[in-house]
Amino acid sequence: MNETKQKILDVALDLFSQNGFSAVSIRDICKVVDIKESSVYYHFKNKQAILDELLQHFESIATGLMSQLEQALTITQKTIKGNLFEQTCDCFFEKYLMDEYCNKIMRLLSIERLSNNEIQKIYNYWIFDKPLNFQTKVFSLLISIRIIKTADSKYLAVKFYAPIYLFAQRWLFCGTLTDEHKQFFRGNAYEHINNFFKEMEST
Amino acid sequence: MNETKQKILDVALDLFSQNGFSAVSIRDICKVVDIKESSVYYHFKNKQAILDELLQHFESIATGLMSQLEQALTITQKTIKGNLFEQTCDCFFEKYLMDEYCNKIMRLLSIERLSNNEIQKIYNYWIFDKPLNFQTKVFSLLISIRIIKTADSKYLAVKFYAPIYLFAQRWLFCGTLTDEHKQFFRGNAYEHINNFFKEMEST
DNA sequence: TATTGTACCTAACAACCGTTAGATTGTCAA
DNA sequence: TTGACAATCTAACGGTTGTTAGGTACAATA
Numbered sequence: 470m471n472e473t474k475q476k477i478l479d480v481a482l483d484l485f486s487q488n489g490f491s492a493v494s495i496r497d498i499c500k501v502v503d504i505k506e507s508s509v510y511y512h513f514k515n516k517q518a519i520l521d522e523l524l525q526h527f528e529s530i531a532t533g534l535m536s537q538l539e540q541a542l543t544i545t546q547k548t549i550k551g552n553l554f555e556q557t558c559d560c561f562f563e564k565y566l567m568d569e570y571c572n573k574i575m576r577l578l579s580i581e582r583l584s585n586n587e588i589q590k591i592y593n594y595w596i597f598d599k600p601l602n603f604q605t606k607v608f609s610l611l612i613s614i615r616i617i618k619t620a621d622s623k624y625l626a627v628k629f630y631a632p633i634y635l636f637a638q639r640w641l642f643c644g645t646l647t648d649e650h651k652q653f654f655r656g657n658a659y660e661h662i663n664n665f666f667k668e669m670e671s672t
Numbered sequence: 673m674n675e676t677k678q679k680i681l682d683v684a685l686d687l688f689s690q691n692g693f694s695a696v697s698i699r700d701i702c703k704v705v706d707i708k709e710s711s712v713y714y715h716f717k718n719k720q721a722i723l724d725e726l727l728q729h730f731e732s733i734a735t736g737l738m739s740q741l742e743q744a745l746t747i748t749q750k751t752i753k754g755n756l757f758e759q760t761c762d763c764f765f766e767k768y769l770m771d772e773y774c775n776k777i778m779r780l781l782s783i784e785r786l787s788n789n790e791i792q793k794i795y796n797y798w799i800f801d802k803p804l805n806f807q808t809k810v811f812s813l814l815i816s817i818r819i820i821k822t823a824d825s826k827y828l829a830v831k832f833y834a835p836i837y838l839f840a841q842r843w844l845f846c847g848t849l850t851d852e853h854k855q856f857f858r859g860n861a862y863e864h865i866n867n868f869f870k871e872m873e874s875t
Numbered sequence: 876t877a878t879t880g881t882a883c884c885t886a887a888c889a890a891c892c893g894t895t896a897g898a899t900t901g902t903c904a905a
Numbered sequence: 906t907t908g909a910c911a912a913t914c915t916a917a918c919g920g921t922t923g924t925t926a927g928g929t930a931c932a933a934t935a
Contacts, residue, residue, distance in 0.1 A: 488787045492694040584691045597842050631834035639800050643792050
C-alpha cells in the first residue's frame with residue numbers, strides 16, 4: 470500500500486474519531502500529512518471514499534477476530550478447558566475494544582451513527598448483535614454440556630455483556646484512551662466476570 | 673419566553689440531535705423557523721449560546737426529576753411500599769430516557785461528547801454516575817431494612833442498570849424514536865427488572 | 876406628537892468547504 | 906533519448922460558513 474495513502478488514512482481516522490466525519494475537512498487532514506489538498510484526490514475519489522475504506526478495513530478486522538473466537542468455541546466443544554472465557558474476553562478486550570484502530574473506528578461510529586443509517590447498521594451489528602449472539606452461543610454450549618444449569622442463554626448473555634458494554638462506554642469511549650482508563654476498564658470488567666461466575670456456580 | 677426564540681431552540685435541538693452541533697448551520701435552522709440568519713443574533717449571542725441554553729434547560733429538568741426520585745426514596749424509607757421500583761423505573765423511562773426533549777439532548781450529548789470535554793462531563797454525570805449512584809442508594813436501603821440480603825450494593829446497581837443502559841442504547845438512541853422502538857425497549861427492560869427481582873428473592 | 880425599544884430585515888464580510896483543471900516533477904521501460 | 910506513467914503541485918471554481926453593520930416597521934411610552 471502506498472505510503473502517502475496510508476498516512477492519509479491514519480490521520481483521517483485520528484481526526485474523524487475525535488471530531489466526527491463532517492467536522493473534519495480535507496485541509497485539516499492535509500495539514501497533518503503535509504501535502505496539498507489536491508493530492509488527496511489522486512488517492513481517493515472523494516472525502517466519502519476515505520471513510521468507506523476505513524470502515525471496510527475495520528469490518529475485515531472484526532470479521533477475522535470474531536470468526537477466530539467462534540473457532541475457539543467449537544474446539545472447546547470437544548475438549549473443554551476452563552480458560553475459554555479468559556481467553557475470549559482477553560481477546561475481545563485487548564484486540565477489539567482497546568485496540569487502537571478498532572477503538573478509534575468505534576468512536577467514529579458512535580459519533581456518526583445517529584445521522585448515518587449505514588453506520589448505524591455497522592454499529593448495531595458489531596457492538597450489540599454480534600457480541601450478544603456470540604455470548605448466547607457460549608452459554609448455550611455451557612448449558613448443553615451441563616456446566617451450568619438450564620437457563621435462558623439469551624438473557625444470560627445480556628447479563629454478562631451489558632456491564633462490559635457499560636464499562637467500555639464509561640472508560641474506553643470518553644476522552645483520550647489512556648493507560649489509566651484502560652486499567653479502570655480492566656479492573657471493573659474482570660471483577661464483573663469473576664462475580665458472574667461465582668454466582669453461576671453457587672446456584 | 674419569546675415565541676421566535678423558543679422556536680429557534682426547538683428547531684436547533686431537533687437538528688443538533690440528528691446531525692450534531694457542527695454539522696448544522698445557522699441557515700439550516702433559519703430555513704425551518706422561517707426567519708433570516710441575522711434575526712438569530714437578536715436572540716442569541718452566537719451559535720454556541722443556543723447549545724448552552726439547550727443544555728442548561730436539560731440540566732434543570734434532569735435535576736428536578738432526579739431529586740423527585742430521591743425524595744420518593746426517603747419517603748419509602750419510612751413507609752415501604754412494594755411498587756417503589758415500578759414507580760421510579762416508569763418515571764426514569766418515560767420522563768427521562770423516552771421523553772422527547774431529554775432523548776434529543778442525550779442524542780446530542782452522545783454525538784458531541786467525544787470532541788467536547790464539557791459535554792463529556794454532562795454525559796458521564798447524567799447517564800452513568802447519577803443513575804448508578806441513585807440505584808446504589810436504593811439497594812443500600814433494601815439491604816439495611818433486610819428486604820434483600822447483604823451484598824455489594826454498588827455491583828447490584830451495575831447489574832441492575834447496565835442492561836437497561838444497553839437496551840436504551842440499542843432501541844432509544846438509534847434512528848428515529850418510534851413507538852415500535854419504545855415498545856421494544858419497554859419489553860426488554862421490564863422483563864429484565866422482573867427477572868432481576870425473581871433471582872433476588874430466590875437467593 | 877415625538878421618542879424609544881423591540882423584533883425583524885437586507886446585504887455583505889472574510890474565511891472556509893469539497894473538488895477540479897492543468898502544470899510540474901521524478902522514475903522507469905523502450 | 907524519448908515517452909509514459911505515477912505522484913505531487915499551483916491555482917482556482919462555486920458554494921457555504923458564522924457573524925455583523927445598518928436599515929425598517931411597529932408598538933408602547935412620554
